[in-house]
Amino acid sequence: MIFLDDTDKKILNTIQFDFPLEKEPFMKLGNELGISEEEVIKRLQRLHDEGAIRKIGPIINRTGIGGTSTLVAANVPDERIDEVADYINEYQEVSHNYLRPERYNVWFTISAPDRVRIDNILNDLRKRTGLEFIDLPTKRLFKIGVKFDIR
Amino acid sequence: MDAIDERILKATQNGIPLKRSPFAKIAIELGISEQEIIDRLGKMKEDNVIRRFGASIGHRDIGIVANAMCVWNVPDERTEEVGAIMAAFEEVTHCYERPRAPGWDYNLFTMVHSYTQEDCKEVAAKISQATGIDNYKLLFSQTEFKKTGVRL
CATH class of the missing domain: 1.10.10 (Arc Repressor Mutant, subunit A)
Known part of the structure; x- marks a missing residue:
């Protein structure tokens, strides 16, 4: 596990939502935290290299740009899980894919420009794996706001 | 855009x-x-083309290892009210209504991330108490096969 000191935690809690959109954002962050721009960059690089930060960039809203998404579940026999997960991951449109041991155990999300593309991917997967997939598109969104409270 | x-x-x-x-x-x-x-x-x-611009956190690498998808079987006439209550919980990062499917009765989905599975279970118990919905399950992720976020 990655060691985080108080300054690292402050950086992580700040830049999830309040990353300054400016020409020199790291200087701005440094000013807010009372450290130099150079130190901000050094810390961010370490946090990125060690995996605490995956990336700093835009979190794209699929429906906001006229696309659509769904959550899909499959009941995959234990001995086929890795193989089937690989098939699923091949599609660029698959954004998340998890093993959650339950009656349906492989859970993934597909985001695509339109519903037709999602149907094509699902049909393709059914053909390639011979498995059933349940398709659970969003009916209503009550909340989306991933923010980790890093303690 | x-x-x-x-x-x-x-x-x-x-x-x-x-x-x-x-x-x-x-x-x-x-x-x-x-x-x-x-x-x-x-x-x-x-314009909500992007939800935010900022850091995506490798939450597992910093110890936030428990990730529960809580699924709830909520009577259709109560989904709107119950969804709003669930969304108000700070620990809930996502809350969606989805269709039921054959062999799948759960129609509300909430994601909870925390440091331990126990924490997640406590949050779910609190939500259950606040909403009166006691038909629910927690599905913990055991393996992450992919997480890229939405890409163009």
């Missing part, structure tokens, strides 16, 4: 460089000014 916006998203979706003036190189590549990139990103945020 126009073609330039799309190019900006494509150029930044894998992460901006972690160095001084991180937008400078992209600006040269796209033949526009840094300020224009910044203004356009701000506008896309306002």
Whole structure:
């Protein structure tokens, strides 16, 4: 596990939502935290290299740009899980894919420009794996706001 | 969103460089000014084309290892009210209504991330108490096969 000191935690809690959109954002962050721009960059690089930060960039809203998404579940026999997960991951449109041991155990999300593309991917997967997939598109969104409270 | 916006998203979706003036190189590549990139990103945020611009956290690597998808079987006539209560919990990062399917009775989905599975179970118990919905399950992720976020 990655060691985080108080300054690292402050950086992580700040830049999830309040990353300054400016020409020199790291200087701005440094000013807010009372450290130099150079130190901000050094810390961010370490946090990125060690995996605490995956990336700093835009979190794209699929429906906001006229696309659509769904959550899909499959009941995959234990001995086929890795193989089937690989098939699923091949599609660029698959954004998340998890093993959650339950009656349906492989859970993934597909985001695509339109519903037709999602149907094509699902049909393709059914053909390639011979498995059933349940398709659970969003009916209503009550909340989306991933923010980790890093303690 | 126009073609330039799309190019900006494509150029930044894998992460901006972690160095001084991180937008400078992209600006040269796209033949526009840094300020224009910044203004356009701000506008896309306002227009909800992007939900936010910021860091994606490798939550497992910093110890937030428990990730529960809580699924709830909520009577249809109560989904609106119950969804709003669930969404108000700070620990809930996502809350969706989804259709039921054959062999699948759960129609509300909430994601809870925390340091331990116990924490997640406590949050679910609190939600259950607040909503009166006691037909629910927690599905913990055991393996992450992929997590790229939405890409263009």
